Amino acid sequence: MNNKVLFLSFICVIIFSNTVSAQDLAKGKKIYETRCLVCHQADGGGVPNMNAPLDGASNVVGNNIARLVRIIRAGYSEKVPLDGMYYNNVMTPNPDLKDADIANVLSYIRTSWSNKASKITVAQVQAVKGKK
Ligand code: HEC
Known part of the structure; x- marks a missing residue:
């Protein structure tokens, strides 16, 4: 492969990966906006004592991806403290x-x-079996 071809394929890969992630x-x-905003709000700030914030939440930016996947699939109402606060609504x-998705x-x-x-890949989601 000459350098020109190599360069062009490199550019294609960059353009392709950018469109995909965007x-x-x-x-x-x-x-x-259709499923989460009603509780977690447009700014991700949640509602005090009711709906947990997602902006700045240590679990949301943390490494336990399986837990996040299960919460989306199965909903959540464990009533354990999240960053030291309790939220009494039930996530559907x-x-x-x-x-x-x-x-x-x-x-x-x-x-x-x-x-x-x-970001989370489809493969990371597929790797999480079961609802709980
Ligand atoms: C009916 C309101 C409601 C809807 C709709 C909802 N959630 Fe939640 N969510 C909650 C509540 C309440 C909690 C905390 C429950 C608890 O502490 O027991 C929560 C918790 C979470 C958590 C865990 C936060 C943490 O700090 O561990 C994540 C992540 C999350 N929601 C994401 C989402 C996403 C993404 C959607 C849309 C697909 C969504 N939620 C839809 C109410 C909702």
Whole structure:
């Protein structure tokens, strides 16, 4: 392979990966707006004592990806402290969301507002079996 071909394929890879990730976040945002915003709010700040914040939440930007995937699939009402606070609303499950949808919405909440964590791939979601 000559250098020109190598260079062109390199550019293609960059363009391709950029469009893919931009699209994933746009899809994640749409899912967030239709399914999550009502409780977690547009700014990810949640509602005190009711709905946990996602912006700045240590679990949301943390490394326990399996826990996050299970929360989206099965909902959440463990009533354990989250960053020292309790929230008494019940998060509804999303059994109809595809693995790709879950990857997109988790990528969105991990990279939005002040959150700067890694995006989540479909493979990472697929690796989590079961609802609980
Ligand atoms: C009906 C309101 C409601 C909806 C809709 C909702 N949530 Fe939640 N969510 C909650 C509540 C309440 C908690 C905390 C429950 C508890 O502490 O027992 C929570 C917890 C979480 C957590 C864990 C936070 C932490 O610090 O560990 C994540 C992540 C999360 N929600 C993401 C989402 C996403 C993404 C969506 C949309 C697909 C969504 N939620 C939809 C109410 C909701």
